[in-house]
Amino acid sequence: MIRQIEKPLTGSMPADGSWLDLPAYEKVGGYQAIRKALNGGMTPKAVVAEVKNADLRGRGGAGFPTGLKWSFVPVGKDAPNPTYLCVNADEMEPGTFKDRFLMERNPHQLIEGAILAGFAIEADVAYIFLRGEYTLAAERLTRAIAEAYQRGYLGKNLLGSGYSLELYLHLSAGRYICGDETGLLNALEGKRANPRAKPPFPVVVGLFGKPTVVNNVETISCVPHIINNGAAWFQGLSRTRDAGTKLYGVSGKVKRPGLWELPMGTSIREIVFEHAGGMRDGLRFRGLLPGGSSTPFVVEDHLDTPMDFTEMPKVGSRLGTGTMIVLDDRTCPVGMAWNMTRFFARESCGFCTPCWSGLGWAERILRSLEDGHGKPGDLEKLSFQSKMWSPGNTFCALAPGAADPLQSAMKYFGPDFERHIGEHRCPWR
Amino acid sequence: MLTAEEIREIEGEAVHYPRRDAVSIDALKIVQRHRGWVSDESLRDIAGHLGMSPAELDGIATFYNLIYRKPVGRHVITVCDSVSCWIMGSERVQQHLEERLGIRPGETTRDNRYTLLPTVCLGCCDRAPAMMVDSDLHTNLAPENIDRDLENYK
Numbered sequence: 001m002i003r004q005i006e007k008p009l010t011g012s013m014p015a016d017g018s019w020l021d022l023p024a025y026e027k028v029g030g031y032q033a034i035r036k037a038l039n040g041g042m043t044p045k046a047v048v049a050e051v052k053n054a055d056l057r058g059r060g061g062a063g064f065p066t067g068l069k070w071s072f073v074p075v076g077k078d079a080p081n082p083t084y085l086c087v088n089a090d091e092m093e094p095g096t097f098k099d100r101f102l103m104e105r106n107p108h109q110l111i112e113g114a115i116l117a118g119f120a121i122e123a124d125v126a127y128i129f130l131r132g133e134y135t136l137a138a139e140r141l142t143r144a145i146a147e148a149y150q151r152g153y154l155g156k157n158l159l160g161s162g163y164s165l166e167l168y169l170h171l172s173a174g175r176y177i178c179g180d181e182t183g184l185l186n187a188l189e190g191k192r193a194n195p196r197a198k199p200p201f202p203v204v205v206g207l208f209g210k211p212t213v214v215n216n217v218e219t220i221s222c223v224p225h226i227i228n229n230g231a232a233w234f235q236g237l238s239r240t241r242d243a244g245t246k247l248y249g250v251s252g253k254v255k256r257p258g259l260w261e262l263p264m265g266t267s268i269r270e271i272v273f274e275h276a277g278g279m280r281d282g283l284r285f286r287g288l289l290p291g292g293s294s295t296p297f298v299v300e301d302h303l304d305t306p307m308d309f310t311e312m313p314k315v316g317s318r319l320g321t322g323t324m325i326v327l328d329d330r331t332c333p334v335g336m337a338w339n340m341t342r343f344f345a346r347e348s349c350g351f352c353t354p355c356w357s358g359l360g361w362a363e364r365i366l367r368s369l370e371d372g373h374g375k376p377g378d379l380e381k382l383s384f385q386s387k388m389w390s391p392g393n394t395f396c397a398l399a400p401g402a403a404d405p406l407q408s409a410m411k412y413f414g415p416d417f418e419r420h421i422g423e424h425r426c427p428w429r
Numbered sequence: 430m431l432t433a434e435e436i437r438e439i440e441g442e443a444v445h446y447p448r449r450d451a452v453s454i455d456a457l458k459i460v461q462r463h464r465g466w467v468s469d470e471s472l473r474d475i476a477g478h479l480g481m482s483p484a485e486l487d488g489i490a491t492f493y494n495l496i497y498r499k500p501v502g503r504h505v506i507t508v509c510d511s512v513s514c515w516i517m518g519s520e521r522v523q524q525h526l527e528e529r530l531g532i533r534p535g536e537t538t539r540d541n542r543y544t545l546l547p548t549v550c551l552g553c554c555d556r557a558p559a560m561m562v563d564s565d566l567h568t569n570l571a572p573e574n575i576d577r578d579l580e581n582y583k
Contacts, residue, residue: 095512
């Protein structure tokens with residue numbers, strides 16, 4: 001796939017918007033990576049090492065090194081059995097629309113990646129955990145999985161290698177919390193999707209109590225290209241020390257909202273003002289959430305920051321999912337904070353007190369500010385509440401993810417919050 | 430009573446899991462696909478079939494927003510109210526739908542044609558605002574195209 005060297009994940013997708021079925025995927029070099037690994041004498045350990053050396057980090061938002069995660073799975077004769085791979089295709093982070101694109105347009109790339117990941121961790125069964133609303137992705141994945149079984153890429157004794165893998169598509173029934181790694185496992189077990197306490201980590205005690213790796217769609221989609229082209233090639237794709245390409249997206253009132261595969265470490269400025277065309281006429285840029293609703297705001301001063309795992313924390317934020325939500329000067333930052341806090345309050349699984357209790361409280365305060373009923377002391381209450389959502393006070397990352405946008409909105413747009421109280425109204429309404 | 434077809438579909442999914450009760454969510458979705466929603470009677474039948482208590486299954490059913498424990502209309506409209514759609518005007522979309530259909534979120538029109546529900550981010554933020562009608566996605570919504578889109582759902 002040397003032709004598409006700069007956009008390995010999306011470069012071979014047909015320009016007319018259609019998808020790559022099996023013949024089309026094979027034509028652009030598809031399923032060569034599993035031949036290289038399974039028939040070319042690579043051991044599972046060698047696949048893990050290649051991905052580790054490539055410095056592939058999780059594209060679901062957390063950025064955990066993928067090869068390292070795989071290396072924690074117990075393997076060998078005495079290891080617990082079976083071992084599971086779960087592809088987290090429960091894309092529901094507000095502002096995020098990248099995995100939908102990868103699954104609708106190139107489902108076989110994901111399947112091939114899952115086979116390689118499964119081989120690496122010696123998995124017996126893999127599940128693609130897909131959110132129920134992604135009906136087109138479900139249709140195409142269903143067809144692609146059937147095609148792959150028919151061709152002998154899935155099932156028993158793949159390509160005569162002795163390795164067997166069953167792959168199932170699981171269609172979820174909703175709720176954001178299923179995207180949490182352990183919430184996902186409970187949902188897949190047919191339970192309420194309350195996240196589990198860690199440790200034990202899923203790589204040791206996961207689905208049905210067995211070793212389980214959970215990886216995001218974009219992460220898994222990178223794997224065939226790493227195996228085909230090597231770790232050094234993957235590292236060379238990026239502009240910074242974090243490897244690979246990244247699907248970056250922009251939504252909000254920009255001229256050309258969209259999604260682009262670009263070198264990891266492309267600057268915020270280039271993504272928003274070149275690829276997305278900058279702000280719509282007459283609107284001014286005020287700030288953005290760089291990687292979905294759970295990442296802290298960045299503002300004008302930060303525009304030259306490379307969008308990667310290493311550099312974004314230096315300006316107080318995170319890469320997250322890499323899909324940005326832009327705030328313009330005609331949109332109320334308090335209203336935006338209210339909208340996101342309402343989302344987190346509604347999607348709380350209801351287990352940990354700071355989350356189910358505090359988020360609802362903060363949502364009511366923010367709504368009262370928007371309705372013109374804000375009172376002195378409200379901002380202090382919001383600060384106090386959101387401090388309770390820090391990591392460690394709850395099982396999962398939902399509440400910390402709610403704190404990040406709210407606290408950063410109060411930091412950068414403090415006078416706007418105060419105006420709501422002082423003027424007894426939302427100045428934008 | 431579950432129909433033979435429902436049982437066949439449930440058993441088809443059940444083989445994907447090492448434990449029988451793991452198929453519970455699939456089973457709820459299968460029965461809902463056939464009957465439109467999951468009634469108390471359906472819930473008891475599914476629970477019985479899977480060897481679970483109805484209370485346990487109801488705890489699961491009520492957790493997931495795509496499982497309907499109340500009757501819905503022939504078509505379910507879910508409007509995204511997450512942040513990108515909100516910036517792009519989802520409140521106007523919501524208001525237009527409420528006025529045109531004469532119902533609030535969670536309600537069904539008198540002719541049983543539409544149920545209106547809110548939903549989280551639908552993952553098409555570059556084409557906001559968005560909604561789904563049944564399993565179809567509708568994007569770049571404005572009052573004019575909403576009316577046209579809805580006409581196709583009788």
